[in-house]
Each structure stands twice: as structure tokens, then as C-alpha cells.
Amino acid sequence: MILLFIIISVVLSVLTFFIKHKIVNIISTVLFSVNLISLSFYAYLHIDKQDSIYYKFDALGVIMTFVITIISIAAFYHSYIYLKRKANSESQKASYYAFLFMFITAMLSAYFTENFAVLWVSIEATSLFVSLLIFHSRTKDAIEATWKYLFVSSVGLAIAFIGILFLSIIATDSGVNNLNISNLLLVSHNMDIVWLRIAFILILTGFSVKISLFPLYTVAIDAKTIVASPINALMSTALVNVGFVGIYRIFTIIANTESLHWAQHIFMIVGIISIFITAIQLTRVKRFKRLLAFSSMEHMGLVFIGIAVGGIGYYAAILHIIFHSFIKAGLFFQLGSIRSFYKSIWIKDTGMYFKLNPIGALVLIIGLVSILAIPPSGMFVSEFMIFKAMFINGNYWEAIITLILLSFIIYIIAKQTFHLLFSDIENSMLNNKALANRYEPLSQFVLFSLVIYLGINPPVFFTDLINASIAILN
Amino acid sequence: MTYLFIILYAITLIYFALSERVKKFVWLLSIQGALLFGVVFFSLHKIQMFDFIFILVETILVKSIIVPWFLNRIRKHNHLKREHEPTVPVFYSIIVVVISLILSFLLSNQLNNNNIHTQYFTVAFASILFGIYFIIIHKNIFSHVVGYLIIENGIFLLSLAVGSEMPMMVNLAILLDVLMGVLVLGVFINRIGDTFNSIEIDQLSKLKD
Amino acid sequence: MISLILIFISALFFVGIITKVKAKIAARKMPSVFQPVYDVLRLLKKASIYSPTTSIIFRIAPLIYLSTVLMATLFIPIGTNKAILSFEGDFVFFAYLLAIGKFMMIIAAMDTGSGFEGMGANREALYSMLVEPAFFILAGSVALFTDNISFNDLFLNLHIDSNLSYIIGIAAIYVLIYIAMVENSRMPVDDPKTHLELTMVHEVMVLDNSGFDLALIHIATWLKFSIYGSLITNFIINATWTWYWQIIYFLGIQAIFAIIIGGLEAFRARNKMEKNPQWIIMLSAISVVVFLTALIITQKIILN
Numbered sequence: 001m002i003l004l005f006i007i008i009s010v011v012l013s014v015l016t017f018f019i020k021h022k023i024v025n026i027i028s029t030v031l032f033s034v035n036l037i038s039l040s041f042y043a044y045l046h047i048d049k050q051d052s053i054y055y056k057f058d059a060l061g062v063i064m065t066f067v068i069t070i071i072s073i074a075a076f077y078h079s080y081i082y083l084k085r086k087a088n089s090e091s092q093k094a095s096y097y098a099f100l101f102m103f104i105t106a107m108l109s110a111y112f113t114e115n116f117a118v119l120w121v122s123i124e125a126t127s128l129f130v131s132l133l134i135f136h137s138r139t140k141d142a143i144e145a146t147w148k149y150l151f152v153s154s155v156g157l158a159i160a161f162i163g164i165l166f167l168s169i170i171a172t173d174s175g176v177n178n179l180n181i182s183n184l185l186l187v188s189h190n191m192d193i194v195w196l197r198i199a200f201i202l203i204l205t206g207f208s209v210k211i212s213l214f215p216l217y218t219v220a221i222d223a224k225t226i227v228a229s230p231i232n233a234l235m236s237t238a239l240v241n242v243g244f245v246g247i248y249r250i251f252t253i254i255a256n257t258e259s260l261h262w263a264q265h266i267f268m269i270v271g272i273i274s275i276f277i278t279a280i281q282l283t284r285v286k287r288f289k290r291l292l293a294f295s296s297m298e299h300m301g302l303v304f305i306g307i308a309v310g311g312i313g314y315y316a317a318i319l320h321i322i323f324h325s326f327i328k329a330g331l332f333f334q335l336g337s338i339r340s341f342y343k344s345i346w347i348k349d350t351g352m353y354f355k356l357n358p359i360g361a362l363v364l365i366i367g368l369v370s371i372l373a374i375p376p377s378g379m380f381v382s383e384f385m386i387f388k389a390m391f392i393n394g395n396y397w398e399a400i401i402t403l404i405l406l407s408f409i410i411y412i413i414a415k416q417t418f419h420l421l422f423s424d425i426e427n428s429m430l431n432n433k434a435l436a437n438r439y440e441p442l443s444q445f446v447l448f449s450l451v452i453y454l455g456i457n458p459p460v461f462f463t464d465l466i467n468a469s470i471a472i473l474n
Numbered sequence: 475m476t477y478l479f480i481i482l483y484a485i486t487l488i489y490f491a492l493s494e495r496v497k498k499f500v501w502l503l504s505i506q507g508a509l510l511f512g513v514v515f516f517s518l519h520k521i522q523m524f525d526f527i528f529i530l531v532e533t534i535l536v537k538s539i540i541v542p543w544f545l546n547r548i549r550k551h552n553h554l555k556r557e558h559e560p561t562v563p564v565f566y567s568i569i570v571v572v573i574s575l576i577l578s579f580l581l582s583n584q585l586n587n588n589n590i591h592t593q594y595f596t597v598a599f600a601s602i603l604f605g606i607y608f609i610i611i612h613k614n615i616f617s618h619v620v621g622y623l624i625i626e627n628g629i630f631l632l633s634l635a636v637g638s639e640m641p642m643m644v645n646l647a648i649l650l651d652v653l654m655g656v657l658v659l660g661v662f663i664n665r666i667g668d669t670f671n672s673i674e675i676d677q678l679s680k681l682k683d
Numbered sequence: 684m685i686s687l688i689l690i691f692i693s694a695l696f697f698v699g700i701i702t703k704v705k706a707k708i709a710a711r712k713m714p715s716v717f718q719p720v721y722d723v724l725r726l727l728k729k730a731s732i733y734s735p736t737t738s739i740i741f742r743i744a745p746l747i748y749l750s751t752v753l754m755a756t757l758f759i760p761i762g763t764n765k766a767i768l769s770f771e772g773d774f775v776f777f778a779y780l781l782a783i784g785k786f787m788m789i790i791a792a793m794d795t796g797s798g799f800e801g802m803g804a805n806r807e808a809l810y811s812m813l814v815e816p817a818f819f820i821l822a823g824s825v826a827l828f829t830d831n832i833s834f835n836d837l838f839l840n841l842h843i844d845s846n847l848s849y850i851i852g853i854a855a856i857y858v859l860i861y862i863a864m865v866e867n868s869r870m871p872v873d874d875p876k877t878h879l880e881l882t883m884v885h886e887v888m889v890l891d892n893s894g895f896d897l898a899l900i901h902i903a904t905w906l907k908f909s910i911y912g913s914l915i916t917n918f919i920i921n922a923t924w925t926w927y928w929q930i931i932y933f934l935g936i937q938a939i940f941a942i943i944i945g946g947l948e949a950f951r952a953r954n955k956m957e958k959n960p961q962w963i964i965m966l967s968a969i970s971v972v973v974f975l976t977a978l979i980i981t982q983k984i985i986l987n
Contacts, residue, residue, distance in 0.1 A: 475850075477847060477850045477976055477979075477980060478850040478853070480976070481850060481854055481972055481973065481976050484972040484975075484976075485854070485969055485972060488965055488968045488969060488972070489965075491965075491968075492961065492962070492965050563961070564958075564961040565960055565961040565964060568961060568964050568965055568968050569964070569968075571968060572967075572968045572971045575971065575972065575975060576971070576975070579975050579978070579979075592979055593976075593979050596975065596979065
């Protein structure tokens with residue numbers, strides 16, 4: 001099924017790329033969305049089933065697929081608006097859609113893959129396609145960001161590949177001849193610890209490019225500063241989830257060995273350092289996209305802390321990453337709309353948004369409340385669970401440090417957002433030709449209310465999926 | 475016989491450290507590709523037609539012909555200076571190569587794992603270390619791509635060292651990914667060269683707050 | 684004894700062949716192969732002139748130089764033709780014999796008090812210092828490979844067991860050729876034809892030597908070429924071959940070596956002076972590679 005999905009996507013992408021026509025763009029987008037939805041339902045119905053030798057529909061993959069499906073459909077709509085505003089040529093539009101399809105396809109392949117080598121191939125493919133999308137605006141900054149992203153992620157993934165090769169050494173030692181995750185899990189308890197640890201560290205370092213966590217976080221932040229908002233919504237959510245899935249797969253293997261606590265310590269260190277860096281960097285941030293990008297880094301740090309603590313932390317981490325995806329995507333979509341009201345994207349050049357576009361401002365305020373994890377946001381639930389797990393587990397110091405850093409981060413994000421909403425600016429800074437699309441905030445409302453709903457009253461199939469995805473760790 | 479190719483491969487690393495001409499880097503990469511073919515060819519136990527063709531394509535065609543040819547085009551397109559002086563004197567670079575070789579030899583002895591072939595592992599690991607060092611000491615993005623390719627060659631050798639039998643499909647996909655990556659990187663070098671009129675890394679420092 | 688005679692014979696022709704090749708490539712009229720010999724014979728008839736500022740060191744230095752080189756020649760075997768002198772670890776002695784001669788030349792150059800000669804001595808000292816590890820690591824790795832530590836046994840046993848020795852041999856020959864070039868101050872490091880004292884290395888050191896002394900220095904240079912040529916030969920010829928084949932091979936390889944040097948000098952430009960150290964250290968780096976390969980092949984060191 002996945003192979004069929006990939007073939008259809010490639011065909012659609014190639015057609016869009018070469019025909020370069022408005023109608024074709026729309027038709028192939030609709031077809032791709034149908035393709036995406038049908039794959040996610042097929043995956044849900046065939047959960048825990050093998051699909052060809054390289055893929056398996058596991059619970060985590062299904063969750064991530066639902067997330068990416070919802071965000072992608074919204075992203076298609078916002079891409080349409082974005083491209084209309086930018087008045088790009090037809091061929092630019094066509095290549096945008098074509099690369100977007102391939103990008104989403106590569107991410108899906110990464111979610112469902114069962115084999116570490118295929119995982120690596122898919123992730124490398126995501127960085128290739130996303131770099132083409134980063135380059136879309138063709139400005140000097142875009143070239144710089146593309147180069148940095150592509151180069152550093154290539155080197156990072158090369159490091160991850162070394163880790164995967166080491167993993168294959170251990171696999172051969174334990175009598176497994178391939179890199180299938182389920183086979184590795186079967187023999188993981190008698191693996192050589194030292195090698196497994198080296199492989200774990202290398203893979204964590206390599207995939208940190210995607211998840212934009214310490215150590216290789218900078219390039220992803222730089223890329224997110226430049227890239228168009230709809231792509232940004234995918235990069236900060238679905239692509240981050242790809243990195244998470246990659247690291248989670250190796251974690252499930254190491255969790256079966258006596259090195260579990262060691263790996264959790266590493267996660268704790270990485271998480272806290274990432275939040276610390278975020279707090280430092282946010283003091284100097286001057287652009288909204290960077291603000292949101294660093295906010296993603298903070299939430300990923302929290303997710304890692306959740307996994308590091310274990311117990312209900314696992315559940316909270318998965319919940320947190322889902323909620324983060326929805327809210328961050330919504331905020332980025334709204335940012336695309338905000339962008340059209342101003343001539344510059346720097347924070348100092350913006351203001352009075354409440355007057356200019358009250359509905360948009362409402363979306364922004366709800367988004368702010370949600371991303372800061374203030375009730376009724378679903379993120380409050382997940383963050384609360386993470387801290388609860390920390391206190392139950394006895395990680396008092398870590399919890400206190402994290403809380404202090406978080407309050408600092410909340411202060412800066414709120415301050416900058418209120419600046420955008422309420423501060424006075426000169427009329428010369430405004431873009432008078434701004435066209436507020438009436439239906440634009442709709443998708444954001446849907447995403448935010450989804451988070452609130454899932455946080456307050458999670459449906460049974462949802463909790464079941466999360467429990468199934470962390471079942472292997474308990 | 476593989477020993478000969480491995481020695482020669484190690485010597486190419488030393489020449490990478492020694493040379494300062496961009497043209498020479500491309501030549502050395504091409505030679506490395508040919509040497510890798512030799513290494514693989516003589517380490518095969520039994521030659522199957524499909525394996526043989528795949529290896530031939532991967533090493534000779536891609537690593538030794540297509541990529542260097544493409545890099546040469548980029549070099550000419552951007553009117554690269556004949557010489558690019560690294561930030562670290564060559565004298566120290568050569569010492570670094572030797573140290574990385576010795577280090578990885580000691581490491582491969584230390585690991586003492588039956589599934590690792592020491593001879594490949596030493597060179598492979600040294601190649602990866604040196605590739606990273608090469609990227610650090612050079613200030614232009616063309617040389618960075620060369621460094622990345624040195625790392626890739628090292629990883630190729632490492633995959634021989636661990637002797638993991640990845641299925642052909644996966645191997646093919648990896649090869650395709652890496653090739654695509656190099657081609658896209660090359661296209662962006664041209665873009666940067668056209669836009670910034672230079673491919674020095676100092677130019678790329680606008681993206682920060 | 685045969686090896687000594689062979690080395691002397693080849694030494695007579697060596698520099699002649701080099702100049703002949705260079706002349707041929709440059710399309711000049713070729714001098715006779717014996718032209719260097721005639722030059723030296725002419726010099727031998729002349730008396731030396733000594734500057735009043737020099738001391739006894741300057742006078743004895745050329746003699747010591749030649750005698751150390753002659754002494755070193757005694758340790759070189761050719762295939763099964765044993766060297767006259769041989770003991771365990773003689774290659775260390777060999778290296779330091781050559782070093783003594785060089786040391787004497789260096790302090791003699793300093794003795795003259797000339798600024799140019801001091802500069803040349805400085806460079807020569809630096810290059811010999813840098814090239815020393817290359818020779819020792821190379822000799823060490825061959826010793827490791829064959830489990831012998833004298834030139835005689837080392838080369839006798841080199842090709843006995845397996846063909847792997849040829850792999851080490853190829854790299855060793857490559858390094859040895861360039862060591863010979865550095866030791867004799869030839870092309871990539873130093874240009875013997877140069878006329879500017881500032882760019883000279885070896886030539887500037889012997890500016891003040893004349894007549895008989897200069898002839899001794901020239902003879903020592905021939906011998907050094909021949910010594911390195913025979914070391915290279917030893918990496919190629921196999922001890923199981925019959926004696927006349929070994930001799931034919933020896934003469935042939937010496938001739939080819941001379942032709943290679945001539946070609947190198949004709950086609951290559953001298954390195955920039957500041958690039959010489961890094962170029963020489965590269966030789967040591969390659970010897971390290973050879974050493975590691977020898978370690979891997981013999982599996983001598985397995986830690987833990």
C-alpha cells in the first residue's frame with residue numbers, strides 16, 4: 001500500500017512539475033489529499049500489520065500520519081493563498097507543489113518504515129526536498145539558508161548513518177542479518193552495550209538536525225527564518241516529528257537493555273540544554289518566525305524530558321508532540337496572514353494588529369494561550385503530566401530549573417506577541433494593499449479547537465493509539 | 475590485493491591534506507572512487523553479476539566519473555581561484571591525518587570485534603575524521619562539498635568493514651540519495667557563486683538576529 | 684664484496700646518466716656519461732684554497748663526509764650478495780653514519796662565517812631532521828614485516844613468504860625515491876642548477892669548498908645516489924633468483940632510477956621554499972601508512 005502511495009505521489013508530483021498549469025496544480029493537490037487521507041485510514045485499519053518488507057503500520061506512525069494529513073490539507077489551502085499573494089510565475093508554483101508532494105511523501109515513508117536503512121533514506125530525502133522548498137523565494141537569504149540546511153543536514157545524516165552501520169554490527173553479533181526494527185527488538189536484550197551506546201549517540205546527533213534540538217539545531221532555525229509560512233508549518237511540526245520518530249525507534253531498542261537509564265539521562269541533558277539555549281536565544285530574537293522556531297525547540301526539549309522521566313512521561317511526551325504540531329502549524333498559518341499586513345517581518349516594524357484584523361488577532365491570542373500551555377489548551381494537560389512525572393520520579397532539581405526557564409520563555413513570547421497586537425506604529429510601515437482573506441483563519445480555529453478538545457476530552461481511539469505506541473516501553 | 479588499494483586510499487588522504495589546489499581535490503576524489511572499486515572488487519568472495527554491476531556503477535561511474543566531472547564543471551563555472559589556502563598550515567594538516575590514521579587503527583584494535591575487518595575500519599574511520607577536519611579547515615563551500623564526499627567515501631568503506639549485507643534495493647536508494655544530495659549541493663554552489671560573486675563561507679553570515 | 688663493487692660501478696655512471704637525460708629532454712647536446720668523472724678528476728688535481736677565517740673543522744669536514752658515506756656503503760647488500768659488514772640493527776647505524784657526514788658538512792658551512800652558508804646549513808639541517816622519521820618508520824615497518832633487524836636478513840627474507848611484501852615494497856620505493864632526492868638535495872626540494880644563493884640549499888653550503896675537497900664532496904654525492912638506488916633494488920629483486928639475474932636487475936634498476944631523477948628534474952619545478960617542510964613531512968606520513976599496513980598484515984599488535 002505504501003509503495004502504491006509513493007508511486008501515486010511521484011506521478012502526481014512529476015505531472016505537476018512538468019505541465020505547469022493552474023488547473024493541474026489544483027487537481028493534483030486534491031488528488032494528493034485524497035491519497036493522503038486514504039493512506040491514513042488504511043493504516044489505521046491495518047494497524048500493526050507489515051506492509052511489504054520495509055514498512056509496518058505501527059501506532060506511532062499512524063498518529064503522526066493523522067497529524068501530517070490534517071496539517072498538510074490546511075497547508076495546501078494556505079499555500080494557495082501564499083502563492084497568490086506572492087504572484088509567482090506558473091512554473092514556480094508548479095515546482096512548489098511538486099516538491100511539497102514529494103516532501104510529504106518522504107516524511108510518510110519515514111513514519112512507517114520498519115527498517116533503519118530505509119528510515120535513513122527517507123530522512124535524507126526529506127532534507128533534499130525541503131531544501132528545494134526553502135529555496136523557493138530565491139532571495140539571497142534563502143540561498144544562504146538552503147545551503148546551510150542542506151549541507152549541515154547532509155553531514156549530520158552521514159553521522160547518523162555511521163550510527164546505523166554500528167547498529168548493524170551489533171545486529172550481526174546478535175544473529176540478525178537485517179536492520180528491521182522488530183527483529184532488532186527481539187534480540188536487543190543481549191546486545192553489546194558499548195556499541196549500542198555509540199550507535200545511539202551518533203543517531204541522536206544526526207537526527208537532531210531534523211528535530212532541531214541540541215546539538216545540531218542552528219540550521220533548522222535558520223531555514224525556518226526564511227521559508228514560506230505554509231512550509232514552515234510543516235517543517236516545524238511534521239518534519240520535527242520525523243526526527244522524533246527516528247530517535248524514538250532507536251530508543252525503543254535501547255530501552256530493552258540495561259542502558260535504558262543511561263539513554264534517559266542523555267535525553268534529560270539534551271532536553272534541558274535545548275530549553276536553556278532557547279531561553280538564551282529568545283532574548284535576541286527579532287523575527288517572528290525565529291520566535292516560533294525557538295518555541296518548537298523548547299517544546300521538543302520538553303518532549304525529551306518527558307521520555308527521560310518515563311512512566312506517564314512517555315504518554316505525556318507523545319501527547320505533547322501531537323498538540324505542539326497542531327498549535328505550531330496554526331500559528332505559522334496565521335503568521336502568513338499577518339505578514340501581508342506589514343512591509344517588514346521584523347518584530348520592531350509590526351504592531352496594531354488588533355486594529356487591523358480583529359479576527360486574526362483573536363486567532364493569535366488563542367494560539368498564544370495554547371502554545372504557552374495555559375488552560376484550556378491541551379498542552380496544559382501534557383505539560384502538567386510531564387512535570388507531575390518529574391516530581392513523582394524525584395527529579396526535583398531538573399523540574400525546578402525547567403520551570404524557571406519556561407517562565408522566562410513564556411514572558412518573552414507573550415511580550416513579543418503583545419507588541420505585535422497592541423503597540424503603535426507609523427502608517428508608513430503598513431502594507432495598505434493587504435487583503436485579509438475572510439476564510440483564512442478558519443483552519444487555525446479548527447486546529448486550536450482540536451487541541452482543546454483532545455486535551456479535555458480525549459476520545460478512546462486516540463488514547464488507545466498513544467498507549468499502543470508506548471506499549472513497547474512499559 | 476585489497477591491502478594495496480587500502481594503502482593507496484590512505485595515501486590519497488595524505489595528499490588531500492598536502493594539496494592546496496582545488497583542481498587536485500577533484501582529481502583525488504576521482505582516484506578515490508577508482509580505489510574503492512579495487513577494494514570492493516578484491517574483497518568479493520564470489521562474483522555475482524548483479525552485485526558486480528552495482529558496484530561498478532556505484533564506484534567507477536558515480537564516485538569516479540560523474541561526481542568529479544560535475545565538480546569540475548562547478549569549478550569552472552565559478553572561476554575558482556587556483557589555490558585555496560586552508561586556515562591551518564598544511565604541515566599541521568598532515569600531522570592530523572597521521573594522527574587520525576593511528577587513532578582509528580588503535581580504535582579498531584581496541585574494539586576487537588570479530589565482525590569488523592580491521593584493515594577497512596582503520597582507513598574508513600580515518601577518512602571520516604579527516605573529512606570532518608577538512609570541512610573545518612577550509613573556508614569555501616566547494617571544499618566543504620569535497621570534505622562531505624571524503625566522509626561519504628569513508629562511510630562506504632565502513633559499510634564494507636562491518637560487512638553488513640544490506641539488500642540491493644536499500645543500497646540503491648542510499649546511492650541515489652547521496653548522488654542527488656551532491657548534485658543539489660553543486661547546483662547551490664553555482665547559485666551562491668552567481669548571487670554573492672564568491673563562494674567563501676564569510677559571505678554566508680546574514681542569517682542571525 | 685660483489686655488492687660493494689657494483690655500488691661503486693653504478694656510482695660512476697649515475698650522475699652522468701642524470702645529466703644526459705636532462706640534456707636529451709631539453710634538446711641540448713648530450714655530454715658524455717663520464718663527464719662528471721672527468722670533472723672530478725680535474726678537481727682532484729687541484730689544490731684546495733682555504734679562507735683565513737676557517738678552522739680545522741672546515742678542512743676535515745669533506746674527508747669525514749666521504750668516509751662516512753663509504754662506511755655506509757659497506758652495509759648495503761644486493762639480493763643474496765651479502766654486505767661486508769652486518770649486525771643486528773645496522774640500519775640505525777647506517778642512518779646515523781650518513782647523519783654524521785651531514786653534520787660535519789653543516790658545521791663546516793657555519794665555520795666559514797658566511798651568511799649564505801649559514802642559511803643553507805640551516806635549511807639542510809631542517810630537511811634532514813624532517814626526513815629522518817620517514818626513513819626510520821619505513822625501515823622499522825619492513826623490519827616488523829620480516830622479523831629481522833639487519834639489512835642483510837631483512838632483504839633476504841622480504842619476499843619469501845607472500846606477495847604482500849610487494850605491496851609494502853611499492854610504497855617503500857615511492858618514499859625511498861623521494862628520501863634520496865631530499866638527502867641528495869635534488870629537485871622537488873632543492874635545485875642544483877640554481878644560480879641564486881638565496882634559493883640554494885646544498886649548493887650554497889659548499890660554496891667555499893674548492894679543488895680536492897669539492898671533488899670528495901662530489902664523489903660522496905654519487906655514492907649516496909647509488910646507495911639509495913641499491914636499497915630500492917633490494918625491494919624489487921627476489922632472493923631466490925640466480926645471481927646473474929640479480930646483477931642485471933641491479934644495473935637496470937639503477938639506470939632507471941637515474942633516468943627517473945633526470946626526468947623529474949627536467950619536468951618538475953622546485954617547490955616553494957616554505958612548502959618544503961610540509962612536502963617532506965608527507966613522506967613521513969606515507970611511511971606511517973606503510974607501518975600501519977605492516978602492523979595489520981602481520982597482526983602484531985592486538986590490544987587488550
